[in-house]
Amino acid sequence: MDMDAGMSSPLPGGPVPVVLIGAGKVAHAAHLREIRDLPHALRLAAVVETDPVHIDAVRAAGFPDAVICATPAAAVRAGARAALVCTPWWTHRDVVLACLEAGLPVLCEKPVSLDPAEIDELIAAEAKAGVPVAAGYMKRHDPVVARFVEHCRDRLPGARRIVVDIQDPNAPHQVAHLMPYAPPPFGPQPPPAEQALRRALGPAAGPARREAYARGLGGSLIHQVNIVHAILAGGGRELSGRLLHADLWAAGAGVGVRWRPDGELVVDATHLRLPGHRRYRETLEFTAEGSVATLSLPSPFARDESATLRIDTWDADSALATRRTFTAEPGHTGFRRQLAAWARSLREPGAPALPGLAEVRRDTRAVREAALRLV
Incomplete structure (x- = not known):
């Protein structure tokens, strides 16, 4: 790491x-x-x-x-x-x-x-x-995630696309069974949070941008931005300053961002709040020359599920393909x-040492830039 x-x-x-x-x-x-x-x-x-x-x-x-x-x-x-x-x-x-x-x-x-x-x-x-x-x-401490990052770093010279897709209930039922009292309802940001968001984004950012920054971008996708940055570390590629566009839809329930770290690689990240869904779903996919790695992650609060990584590779000359699958022991959560x-x-x-404030600064710079460009 x-x-x-x-x-x-x-x-x-x-x-x-x-x-x-x-x-x-x-x-x-x-x-x-x-x-x-x-x-x-x-x-x-x-x-x-x-x-x-x-x-x-x-x-x-x-x-x-x-x-x-x-x-x-x-x-x-x-x-x-x-x-x-x-x-x-x-x-x-x-x-x-x-x-x-x-x-x-x-x-x-x-x-x-x-x-x-x-x-x-x-x-x-x-x-x-x-x-x-x-x-x-905490996702960085999952050994399956670490293997995904390692594979992507090894294949980075031939990387073409990294995709993040999160379908998130972001609702009390996700954690109600783990709480000794009723979890707080999903609702608007409290006044101190609104004040903090105004300071962070400036007076020109309206309510929709502030909400997307607090939840979809800064509250969720910042985890995956950190994973992408871990993949890109040391390779001279950055997300900040390489933003193509950022979209907001479904009354703010959906947010999507596209970065282009260089002429060869595109990074797409999407977060959807779907309170009617019973389960959290998260997928990261890395596509490179001759290889696709697909990482599936359960809810971060789940103890009975674990991450799964599938790595598909193939040889164009021999037409032979291989698939390797990796999982970790359930119960040993990222937390x-x-x-x-x-x-x-x-x-x-x-x-x-664990990821520290230098990584926080790099990740926040990228998601804040996206929040300011939301359309």
């Missing part, structure tokens, strides 16, 4: 004591159940949360001894040595800055920020604090592998 170098000295051996900041939907649907199943990697020492329902749910989820704190600094006094940030995206800048001021390495859910100015501020604060900020690109990798990066000298 193309990841930022870790900046802090490793923590002692044993499970890393962490503070969970924000015990809402993603914390309950993903992180808490994985922390509970990774007792040798992580220990929930503290929780920063104000909602009593959320706090009671953390206790009931198997963490009766976690100290409830008001601030990251208080969590440090309670024994926390790293922070998992799961608050709403528009709060991330302030929360991550508070963590860095307290000396806490951070794993922040995506999007870390949708405002390039905030990302630059976080990069400067990270350098000053000397502790790393990792981004929640779990990400948390385990984060713990290793904090605890073990020389362990690989």
Whole structure:
């Protein structure tokens, strides 16, 4: 993986004591159940949360001894040595800055920020604090996704097209069975989010562009933009500055973007919100000379499914074709592998660092450019 170098000295051996900041939907649907199943990697020492329902749910989820704190600094006094940030995206800048001021390495859910100015501020604060900020690109930790990226890098000189297609219910029923209380309904962005989007996109961007940026582009496709950037890393090709067009349709439920990194390669990415669909579907396809690789990913919250990669290759001279299929063990989700990798990066000298703020800045630049060009 193309990841930022870790900046802090490793923590002692044993499970890393962490503070969970924000015990809402993603914390309950993903992180808490994985922390509970990774007792040798992580220990929930503290929780920063104000909602009593959320706090009671953390206790009931198997963490009766976690100290409830008001601030990251208080969590440090309670024994926390790293922070998992799961608050709403528009709060991330302030929360991550508070963590860095307290000396806490951070794993922040995506999007870390949708405002390039905030990302630059976080990069400067990270350098000053000397502790790393990792981004929640949990898909990158799936071994099937890693094999897809490796195959695409090997075939990049002959690459012709990368296609991303997401069909997303983006509805409460996706996570309702994982939540100890009713998940929040899908609705408009709250006022603080609208203010953050106006700052990020400028006054000329209307409601449709802001909504597409917050959900289809910045809330979902930024994951796949990160995968595409991982494929292109080191090859001199970029998405930012190479945008052909960006489309919005179905009253904002559909967003599609096309980039042309060079004269040989086109990248197409589409996100459709389809609340009537019961299942999330995601496909990435890489087409090159003599090869097509198709990656299918289940809902990121699914434990009973795994990613599947099919690689088809053929030889024009012999007319022989081969197909290889790769899957991973169900249950070992991207969230779990990400948390385990984060713990290793904090605890073990020389362990690989996770994707960091440099990748966040590159990805955000590409999706923000698309949001400003939506038609």
